Amino acid sequence: MPTYVFKGRNRLNEVVVGExxxxxxxxxxxxxRREQVTLTSVKEKGREIGIPKIGGRKKVKSKVLSIFTRQFSVMIDAGLPLVQCLDILGQQxxxxxxQQILMQVRQDVEEGSTLAAAMARHPKVFDQLFTNMVEAxxxxxxxxxxxxxxxxxxEKIVKLKRDVISALIYPSAVILMAIGAIAVIMVVVIPQFQNIFLGLLGPGELLPLPTRIVVGISSFLAGWGGLAILIALIGLVVGIR
Incomplete structure (x- = not known):
């Protein structure tokens, strides 16, 4: 639905401007008119053209949802009408x-829907627990x-996630350094030893099986195999984000 920029006057003859x-x-x-505002001018807001982010997706972070819920509770406790609360919180x-989700929820409530039912139409933002609690x-x-x-x-969930991430930073860094060291050994060091080992072998002699396995893995990683694994890891990280 389009967004309109409007200007009008309320019943106290005060100028009201908004979107x-x-x-x-x-x-x-x-x-x-239902809000007792007389419209004097209106125009459709121009659509902004943005460059989509690679791997980006529409998402509302838990911290943003927590702040919204806290502010919503304070405004309801202060006695503000439900529609006005949603309008103010959506605009900011x-x-x-x-913002689009909140404006849609506000419109649904204004048209007679309950708040829980309006929020339930957006399960990616308001999960079943959230809507059931609101309904209660x-x-x-x-x-x-x-x-x-x-x-x-x-807020407790956000804090728990932050604590878990903080606790995983050090072991993750150690594991990454270990993987990097192993990769350097397999790609750079092992091929050098391979030439030395081959020079020590006599006619018809083969390297021991464990050595051949290590050399084979090294050749795989030094070729297209290593590049394929790197691309797969990058794709996995982007997909998780």
């Missing part, structure tokens, strides 16, 4: 993908408390 996602101009006019999002909060009239607990839960 909204709507099906068309008439739909935007009706939405603002730096993540454009998350709406039913019990304790949405602010539920959102606060959800925020605390997500």
């Amino acid at each position: 909204r996602v709507a099906d068309n101009r008439e739909a935007l006019r009706q939405i603002l 999002q730096d993540n454009k993908y998350f 909060g709406e039913t019990g009239g304790i949405l602010d408390l539920i959102l606060q607990r959800l925020s605390t839960f997500i």
